Amino acid sequence: MQTAYQNAMEQLRKASEIAELNKDVLLKLQSPDRFIQVSIPIRMDSGELKVFTGYRVQYDNTMGPYKGGIRFHSDTDLDEVKALSFWMTIKCSVVGIPLGGGKGGVTVDPKVLSESEIEKLSRGYVKKLKGIIGRDIDVPAPDVYTTPKIMAIMADEIGDKAAFTGKPIENGGSLGRDKATALGAFYVFEKAIEKLSLSKDSKIVIQGFGNAGAVFAKILFDAGYSIIAVSDSKGAIVSDNGLNIDEVLKFKENTGSVINFENTKTITNQELLELDCDVLALCALENQVTDNNANNIKAKIVFELANGPVTPEADLILKSKEILVLPDVLTNAGGVTVSYFEWLQNINNESWSLEEVNTKLKEIMYKSFDEIYDIAKTKDIDFRMAAFVSALKRIEAKMEI
Ligand code: NAD
Secondary structure, three states: OOOHHHHHHHHHHHHHHHHOOOHHHHHHHOOOOEEEEEEEEEEOOOOOEEEEEEEEEEEEOOOOOEEEEEEEEOOOOHHHHHHHHHHHHHHHHHOOOOOOEEEEEEEOOHHHOOHHHHHHHHHHHHHHHEOOEEOOOEEEEEOOOOOHHHHHHHHHHHOOHHHOOOOOHHHOOOOOOOOHHHHHHHHHHHHHHHHHOOOOOOEEEEEOOOOOHHHHHHHHHHOOOEEEEEEEOOEEEEOOOOOOHHHHHHHHHHHOOOOOOOOOEEEOHHHHHOOOOOEEEEOOOOOOEOOOOHHHOOOOEEEEOOOOOEOHHHHHHHHHOOOEEEOHHHHOOHHHHHHHHHHHHHHOOOOOOHHHHHHHHHHHHHHHHHHHHHHHHHHOOOHHHHHHHHHHHHHHHHOOO
């Protein structure tokens, strides 16, 4: 299997052909502007010193300051962060916001760290990046296993709330940021099912039950959709009658996982991906649908809330099976869109109402979907390629080379 960054570059090559992209623009986009690896020494609660490895990749700032989350995960490495920073470049351009692409991460299992160790790690990461992140340079946000609280700590360390987004409201965060990724995805979902004439009885399966997946599940549940299976890192649960997501959320809060929720069957994450359903929402990590399992996917629509969950080989297989893939760079762009709103509010000393945030988010998501839908239909290409074409054309128009 190719690495995440190799996958990303393959997508770029394919899309640049369809977009007839200027060859110099393509060349420029085939490597990041800068990447940094740092060592972060932390005195653990036990008194032992541990040294963690952190990364920040600044991919491209043609459209504006670099923007992208910071991930705390044991599998995080430079290749992954490079891929994610490239996808951020595309994503910000897909939704037409004046920000470029960046991403960061620390190779760590945050679940085994105490609160004070996480705070030391967060401050340590920022200390090593002082001078290269900041409101006009590079504006990070939360990602897998990093939280609003961690963003507040990082903003405090650098001494500027506009240098980080995804903060708690009391630390300068925006109303609506916590649900923005899932709500943005829901706006795309509404548009997609309208085009495909799917009904509320459609069976939905959700992999991953964190910021993206659990909130998406809750919004769908409240809107009357039937979610038959969900999962987290410990495993998956399925119930043909549909899950009461309010109860699953309470259960997960009390027990730490969705597995063993009443009246459900426990299955593996692999089995969950292959369930008979209408919509499969991938909300965990990259490389989940690959050439090993794509042939077994039975969903009509694959909905990417995670970044890079379908490999290019799997994309081709899904296409041949006429399964529609709604790509990450569109579907999960609600998060960065409201991060942009937060940044704007911080810079201009404003506080927007929730209604204002959600109305602006909806406008951007609907408009982006329509643009991509039109490109897909006109050029007879899939939605991922259409999103890339739309983004690359915007970058090409602004890039000075
Ligand atoms: P999170 O840490 O809140 O949740 C991740 C979830 O995935 C957890 O429920 C975890 O148990 C589950 N998980 C981890 N490994 C798994 C595995 N192997 N199989 C199944 N489930 C697994 O993270 P999140 O913020 O929800 O991010 C999830 C994905 O969405 C990531 O790819 C992230 O980059 C992407 N994303 C998130 C946002 C956001 O605003 N939160 C925005 C854009 C994209």
